[in-house]
Amino acid sequence: MIPNIQTLLADARKRLAASCDSPQLDAELLLAHVIGKDRSYFYTWPEHVPQRRLVLHFEDLLDRRLRGEPVAHILGEREFWSLRLMVTADTLIPRPETELLVEQALKLTEHTKPSSILDLGTGSGALALALALELPDTQITATDLSEAALAIARKNAHRHGLINIRFAQGDWYAALEEDESFDLIVSNPPYISEHDPHLDNEDLRHEPYQALASGPEGLDAIRHILDDLHAHLSAGGWLLMEHGYDQGEKVQKLFRHAGLLDVSCQKDLEGRDRITLGRKGSD
Helix, strand or coil, X not given: CCCCHHHHHHHHHHHHCCCCCCHHHHHHHHHHHHHCCCCHHHHHCCCCCCCHHHHHHHHHHHHHHHCCCCHHHHHCEEEECCEEEECCCCCCCCCHHHHHHHHHXXXXXXXXXXXEEEEECCCCCHHHHHHHHHCCCCEEEEEECCHHHHHHHXXXXXXXXXXXXXXXXXXXXXXXXXXXXXXXXXXXXXXXXXXXXXXXXXXXXXXXXXXXXXXXXXXXXXXXXXXXHHHCEEEEEEEEEECCCCCHHHHHHHHHHCCCEEEEEEECCCCCXXXXXXXXXXC
16 A cells, blocks of 8 residues: 555654654655655645655655765755755755855845955855845856866856856866955855764765865865965955854954954854854955
8 A cells, every 4th residue: 555645754754863863854855856746735735645656766765865865965956045056976065054154245245236256165056156146246256176066056057047157167266367356255165174073974974075174173274265365355355254163263363363354253043153254454
């Protein structure tokens, strides 16, 4: 006998509970993908019995999740800032907390629209695409060392018809011309300590190591970005950077040491330090 939606989800939730933090959500996302419906459908039609082939497909996807593969990789996409973005093992999976970077960037540009924004280490293009969507008259430049990641970012831009973005391959600023400068620079760099046991987490093991870890303190990439910042940040321009929840004080100190003004740290929805920003003084 083929189980109905309610039974399928209840069974999947129990099986996932021991190995993931969000068993109900994961089960619903996988089943919604299989049957081609929004998750709200499950609450309206819990007694609906899917076709046998769909149930078998759901079981296959559930097995992949139980083996530790992230839901975003199984589905091939993740939503960020209302944009459905293609993701693969070549890109970091966009996290909800990174939307805070977009929110802060838009607050800073509320009255004075920037003519140019740089997204360093764009990965799937999440930050660059969200800013391009909200600021259609601003030219966005997105860089990444990984050509494979840039290929995904380009596809995401094409999928959403965002034409005010250019992509450049290279290690941080090495992707740019020497005289290029920007009104705003944003980045979600790798910031996990290379010794952090969380890197062995089931989900993180499936993401690119170079997009996660950055030296013994997790601060190497942040230091590198700050070292060459003034050559590419316009006078009066802002730098916004995501970092670990326990790195707020250290990153603010690094920002001030780099000569940035009005340095502050913004907390995420769980009250943890998440974004540090600072302004370059006038020349």
